[in-house]
Amino acid sequence: MSDASADVVVVGAGMVGAACAYYATRAGLSVIVVERAGVAGGTTGAGEGNILVSDKPPGPELTLAQRSVQLWRELGDMLGRQQIELEPKGGLVVTASPPEQAGLAALAVRQRAAGVDVVDVAADELAGYEPHLARDLAGGAFYPQDMQVQPMLAAARLLRASGARVSTATTVTGLRRDPGDRIRAVVTDRGLIHTPAVVNAAGVWSGNLAELAGVRLPVLPRRGFILVTEALPALVRHKVYAAGYVANVGRDSADLEISPVVEGTPAGTILIGSSRERVGFDATMSLPALRQLAAGAVRLFPVLATASTIRAYRGFRPYTPDHLPVIGADRRVPGLYHACGHEGAGIGLAPVTGHSIAGLLTGQAPDLDLRPFAPERFDAHV
Structure with a gap:
């Protein structure tokens, strides 16, 4: 991949990354997805495809799950429920x-x-x-309300539906910033991608990506x-x-x-x-x-x-140490957004995560309270 440019670079082509790409392109942004392995090659490809509200007590994660169930129904209608094996079995x-x-x-x-x-x-x-x-x-x-989906099929079909450019077998090796510390480019082993925004959807490697930006993220x-x-x-x-x-x-x-x-x-x-x-x-x-x-x-x-x-x-x-995902803009690095740390709920929470990130990328006020998922919440525990 030679030097390229996009409004947003999503790092990670699992279910969460696919959802971020889909909702960002729907919001009118150009997106490049960078993946070190293949589509759904990490946690997504090793999961059961759970979409659950049953395992969450009342609190911020349950609120996310309830909204995400609604979005999964919409995605099922758009992608075809049989095509992604979306089963509202309970x-x-x-x-x-x-x-x-x-x-x-x-x-x-x-x-x-x-x-x-x-x-x-x-x-x-x-x-x-x-x-x-x-x-x-x-x-x-x-x-x-509990459902199940075939996660590899869902991630692949959602990425295709997004229209985003996908670069697999591509490793991110650095993040470049301007004098004001804002993101301006992603460095990969296959070239440079100029962009003002990076979404960290790198799953279990999200902490490593955060380190490239000089911030701590305990995933x-x-x-x-x-x-x-x-x-x-x-x-x-x-x-x-x-x-x-x-x-x-x-x-x-x-x-x-x-x-x-x-x-x-x-x-x-x-x-x-x-x-x-x-x-x-x-x-x-x-x-x-x-x-x-x-x-x-x-x-x-x-x-x-x-x-x-x-x-x-x-x-x-x-x-993460508090068992809540990390969703939102990183105030420590302008232009860096996180969509990671979902533990076993990443498939279920992917649509609401992608929808929320797309809203932040386009300057919309979140329709859910994202403060419990703020990336900086771990700084006090260093």
């Missing part, structure tokens, strides 16, 4: 004991007050939602595994997960944590998660983690005990 959260059920019911009350659609499900009603569920569960809650990797079964008859109707999943998302422990998550795909395979551990960028496959994932799935769906797995894969969630 999510079923289940509990193993009466105390756990009481805790889930209390969370549901708070979520309803925040506008989430939640249906309490008694133990004897679970089979109506999932006929193959274990019979000794204490109950659950059903979230009709770190959190490893997770997924098991994939052989194609099976339709056994799982919804996204089903144990209530402990919500707690594990917000924990700060570096140790391996497992909470069963089971859902089907249009191809008939079943995806089994979820694990979390902080091991840096260690990409080693962990047999103990995979065994625990399988055991957790069988605990929820005993019928899976005889199913074969055909593969396992792993990825790295980009997390």
Whole structure:
């Protein structure tokens, strides 16, 4: 790629970067997307495609998720729901004991007050939602707004729909600034891109990109595994997960944590998660983690005990110390914008992130309060 220019350079061609490119071009801006690997080659390509409100307590991230669900519906209509495998299947959260059920019911009350659609499900009603569920569960809650998408398809099709120029296998090596410290160009190993605005959508490498601009952004990797079964008859109707999943998302422990998550795909395979551990960028496959994932799935769906797995894969969630994403303009570097740190919610929150960034790029007042996601919020903790 020889020297080029654009109104905006988006660094990262995952789901978040694709959404930023799409909404920026819709706002009339010229966009170049730069990606060190391939489209959806990072966290996006290693995820389940979750679009969830169920796993978020009332607060700023839930507000983002509610808006993003609306935007996903619009994107589904535009891209074609079947083409991106967007399934409004709903999510079923289940509990193993009466105390756990009481805790889930209390969370549901708070979520309803925040506008989430939640249906309490008694133990004897679970089979109506999932006929193959274990019979000794204490109950659950059903979230009709939860959805699932095929993230690689969605990212690729959204990038194509954006009309942005995409440069894959391209590494950003520097960010040039003018005497007033404003961004003026992106330096890559394939040439220079003149631009007044850079969007950092580099996923787990977002902290590295921020360093090129001389600022600190504590976005770190959190490893997770997924098991994939052989194609099976339709056994799982919804996204089903144990209530402990919500707690594990917000924990700060570096140790391996497992909470069963089971859902089907249009191809008939079943995806089994979820694990979390902080091991840096260690990409080693962990047999103990995979065994625990399988055991957790069988605990929820005993019928899976005889199913074969055909593969396992792993990825790295980009997390921040307070488990909130980083979305907004960086006041420390004029012209630098961040859209990263979503941990396991990047697919679900991608549209609202891209829409918000596009608004900032064009000088519009945000329609959501972005202050909880400000890039500078970590400076006090240095």
